[in-house]
Every structure is written in structure tokens, then in C-alpha cells.
Amino acid sequence: MTENEAPSRAERAITGIENALATLAALALGAMLLVMVAEVVMRYILSAPLGWTVGFVQDYLMVAVFFLGLSYSYRTGAHVTIDFVYRRQGPRGRLAMALIGDVLSFALFALVFAAGVATTAHAWTLGEIPAPGGGALSWPVWTSHVFVPLGCGVLLLRLAATIAAHRSGPARADLEAGT
Template sequence: MKSIIQVLEKSSTLLAGICLLITMLLISADAVARYLFHSPIPWTMDVISYYLMVVISYLAISDTFRHGDHIQLDLFLNRMSPRTKLISDTACSLLAACVFLVIAIGSTLSMIESFQADEFLTGYVNWPVWLSFLPISAGSALLSLRLIHHCSLLLSSGQDASLEQPEEA
């Protein structure tokens, strides 16, 4: 299970990184076209805001958790006993898994509904709405899978060795 999750995380993070690179290139090309040729690329902001930013945000979310880079309020954690930390981490991870599973299911249902209704976002190009939901569904489902796996490891061995510990600031 761990290796499947890691392959999915690496693939989704790679895709998010590629989309980040494409975003930077599109913004640069749009700026050059705007200031040198007085003719910006009309669809640039649409594709970035409708698709690329969604991919960048959601497909990297599970790998971000694995690296320990999500925001964590450790004001109380530092004062907890190891057992209380374990219980807190397990409960919070399970709750987060449920929340992101609801997001994954809801966005999948919205994606199917949008596809069946043949919905498009208006702009310079008519962009299909359902494509915006795809990375939300995939990223949320992957994070839920990672969190459930994390909880199972915490409950079975008391730790999750697959997570990287964040560096202290």
C-alpha cells in the first residue's frame, strides 16, 4: 500500500511541478507579448486560474503532508505526552481523511454532473468545467488515502516512518 501511495504522490507532485513551470512560462510569455508586441495572450489567465492553479494546489497536497509541510499548531503538542500526541495525531488525521474524502466525492459528483450537462466556462475559449474538478477529486482522494494509511500505521506501530519530519525553524 505504501509503495502505491508513494508512486501516486510522486506522479501527482511531478505533474503539479510541470504545471507550475507551465504557469511561469505562460505568465512570462504573456508579459513579453503584452509589453513588446502590445498583444497579450488572451486565454492565459483563464487556463491558469481554471486549471493550472487547481492542479498545482490539489495534486501536491498529499506529498506536502508526507513531508510534514502542512501548517501545524504545536503550541499544545509540545506539552503533550507521547501517548496523547499519538491519540491527537490519529484523531486529527482521521477527521482530515473524512473531510477530504467528502471533498473528493463531492467534486467527483460535480465533475460528472458538469460533464453530463456539457457545461463550459465562458471566455476567450470555452473551457470545459468538468476538467477543473478532476484534480480536486484526485488530490483529495490521494490525501485521504495517505491519511488513512497514516492512521493505520499509527494504530498498529505507534509511528509512521514514511513521513518526513519537518525542520525546526
């Protein structure tokens, strides 16, 4: 982005939401560490395991870390990429590969988003709570499912903005200029 190109209001909003969700993901990661250390201390030093920690970590904290950090990871390039072929392409090939990758990612995460919304809505509508003895925590099930559509929804906004930028932004201008 050049100095003359100010981020749009939508771009700033998406970035702000991504940063907030990334902060929540980092807090969930820290909480995961603290909860597991507490469980180890309680289980192996005091011989009094807490019992709820594994369910809390797997149903809430791990899901939050992954899904709430998705869009931030994409925006900052913190995700895993294999760019062996990409680096060897010219501007037109790179633009095409980036656009195809973003469109395919959008399609995949749109499906995950839709499934997450359906699952969360179903659990909410039924007031689903694990049966006694069926789970370590008897919290409403939707409270763990909601991280999926939340994280995927923000990622879809980011992907849509990126696809629009590919079609009309600096990458397109560079391509048209022949650089």
C-alpha cells in the same frame, strides 16, 4: 520505520502515485511561470495580450498545483502546522492529537472529494463547455474540475494509511512500551 519494517505494497503504491502527482504539480507550477511571463511579454512589450492565460492559470494550473500536491505535502510534512501544544505532550497525548487531526482531516477531505466527484460528473454528463465569450478557453469544464477528486482521493488513501499506522504501527508500539 526500522530497518526490519518494509513498506507494504499499498504504501509503496500510494507513495508512487503521490510522487507522480507531485511531479505533475511541479510541472504545472513551471507552466504557470512560463505562461505568465509570456503574457507579460505579449501584453506590455508587444502590446498584444494573449487573452487566455489568466483563465488557464486560474482554472487549470493553480487547481492542479494545489490539489495534485496535497498528499505529497501531507506525507512529507511540507504543510503548515502549529505544533506548540503538540510538542509539549507525552507520547499518549501526541498519538491522540495526531489521530484526531488525521480523522478530522479525513472527514473534511472526504466531503471535498465527494463534492469534486459530483461536480466533475455533472460537468461530464452535461458535456459542459463555457458559452462563447463566457470563458477564455472553450474546453470541457470537467477537465479542470477533475483535479479536485483526483488529489483528494489520493490524500484520503494516505490519511487512511496514516490512521491505520497510528492504531497499529510504531507510534502505538512506543506508547505501549511507555516511551
